[in-house]
Amino acid sequence: MNRQLGTVGTVGKAMEILDLVVAFGRGVRFSEVRDVSPYPNATLHRLLQTLTTQGMLGYDEDRHVYVPGMRLVRIAHHAWNQSSLAPLAEPFIESLAADINETVHLAQMENGLVVFVEKKVPENGFQTLARPGRRVGAHCTGVGKAMLAFLDDERRRTALEVQTYEAFTPATHSTVETLERELAAIRADGIAFDREEHEQGIISIAAPIFGRSDHVIGAVSVATSTFRMSLEGLEKFRPALLRTAAQIGSEGASWPYPVSQ
Amino acid sequence: MNRQLGTVGTVGKAMEILDLVVAFGRGVRFSEVRDVSPYPNATLHRLLQTLTTQGMLGYDEDRHVYVPGMRLVRIAHHAWNQSSLAPLAEPFIESLAADINETVHLAQMENGLVVFVEKKVPENGFQTLARPGRRVGAHCTGVGKAMLAFLDDERRRTALEVQTYEAFTPATHSTVETLERELAAIRADGIAFDREEHEQGIISIAAPIFGRSDHVIGAVSVATSTFRMSLEGLEKFRPALLRTAAQIGSEGASWPYPVSQ
C-alpha cells in the first residue's frame, strides 16, 4: 500500500503508453503519442519499441502508425470474458431493455472512475455519450453515484478523491460536499438518479449490483431523454431495474468473479 | 531489429506474467503462478504487485486470487474493436455459416501462431478445439497454413521457426520440409486443407484474407467432421469461402486497420 499516484516504475510507464495508444481508437503516429505523453523523444521511442516487440502494440510500416498488437487482442478476449460483467449480464440487460423499451447501461468501476461495459439501445432508442469501453467520472453519472454510494468507507473516500468535479451541466455536482450528501440519500433509497448531470437532456435511474459478501461489483441504469420522460416516469422502472441488478448479482456471485476496485 | 527470443526487459517480464494469469481463465493463486513462471518468489511477487497497482490485474482479497483488472478490461474493449477482424468480419462470417450450415472460423496470426478471433457454429453444429482467444500452432491448422503460405518470405521463415511441429495426429506435419512442400501447393491452389492434422475426425478448408497491398491479415475456414463430409465435399465450399475472404479483405483494406504480424 505505497504508491498510486504519479505512475511509477518502468512497467507503469509502459502501461500508460499502451493505454494512450489504444485509446486513440485508430493507428497513431509517433509524434501524436509524444504530444500527449510526458516523455522525451528517446524514452518514448524505446517504450513504444518495447511494447511492439512484446506484441502488445503493432506497427504498420506502410502508414507509420502504432496499433493494438495481436497479443493484446488475445489477452483482451480472455480479460473481457473473465472480468467484465458483460457476457454474464447480457441476457438480463437484453431482456430489461426489451421489456421497457429504453436504453440500458451496464457499468463497472476502475480506480474510482466509471467504465461502461455494455449498452443496449432499443429499436427506437437514442444515443448517449456512454460507449462500451469508455471511462468517465463517477460524480456525474447515475451508475457512478450508485456504485460510490455503496462502496465501503475506505474505497469511497479514495474514489471521491479522484473525481474531477468538472461541471458538465449546471446540475453536475461540483463539490465533494453536495455529492456526499446525495450519496447518503442514495444509500437510504437504494437507487440513484442522474438529473441531467452529464448531458443536458439525458436522465437516468441506476441501481448498484452486489456480488459476494455485499461488495458492489457494478451498476445498471435505464437512461432516457427529458423529451420522452420525466424523473417521475423513470421511477416506475425501479422494480424491474432492481430485479435485473439482483439477477446479475446472484449470477456474478456464483461465478468465480473478481470484486471490483 | 535486435531481440525477439528469451523475453527481456522488465516490461517483457511483466507482460509474460500478465499473459499467464489471464490465460488461466479464472482467478489464480500466487503459488499457481509461481509454478508456471521462471521467477523467484520475491521477483514474482513484485511483478504481480506492480501489475495490480497498475490496474492490469485485480486481487480478490476474499479468495486470495489474481484476476484480470478493470484497466485491462477497458483496454481490451478498444483493442478488440480496433485490431481484431472480428467486429468487421462478423456479418460475412455469419452469412457464410448460415448459407452452408457448417462451422466457420476466423483467425489471425500472432508472432507466427494462430489466434482464433471468431467462430460461428450453426444450429446443428458441433464443437471444435478452436475457441476465440485461443492460440495454437500454425503447422497443424487449415487457417494457419493458409496464412503461412501467403506471408512474404522473411515473415514465413521466422514463422516456420517458431512452430513446434508437435504431431497431434498421424497426419500432422512434423517437419519443416513436408510443411513447406504443402505451402507451395497451397500458394498455387489458393486454398488450404486441414486433413485431420489437429484433431482426429475434423477437417477443414481455409482461405487467406488479404488487406492493403496484398498483405495477409487473417484467414477464414469451414470446418466439419469426417462423419458428415469428405475433403471432396468441402471442396464445394471453395467459391463461397473465397468470396467471404475477399469481402472481409476489402472491408479491412478500406478501414484503418493494422497489418498482421
Place this chain on the structure above:
DNA sequence: AACTGATGTTCCATAAAACGGAACAACGAT
C-alpha cells in the same frame, strides 16, 4: 540538386529500478 524544417532513431555516461537470497510473517493442518 541543394536547402530546410519536421519527424524519427541511435549513442552512451548517468540515474534509477529491478533483482533475489534470506529472513520473516501468516495461516492452516496435524
Place this chain on the structure above:
DNA sequence: ATCGTTGTTCCGTTTTATGGAACATCAGTT
C-alpha cells in the same frame, strides 16, 4: 503447541532504463 506451506518484506548488488545530444530520413521548396 508444532510444523509445513504459502506469501511478504528487506536491502546490498546487478541490471536496466533514462534522456540530452548528435545523427538520420524524408517531404516539401526554391
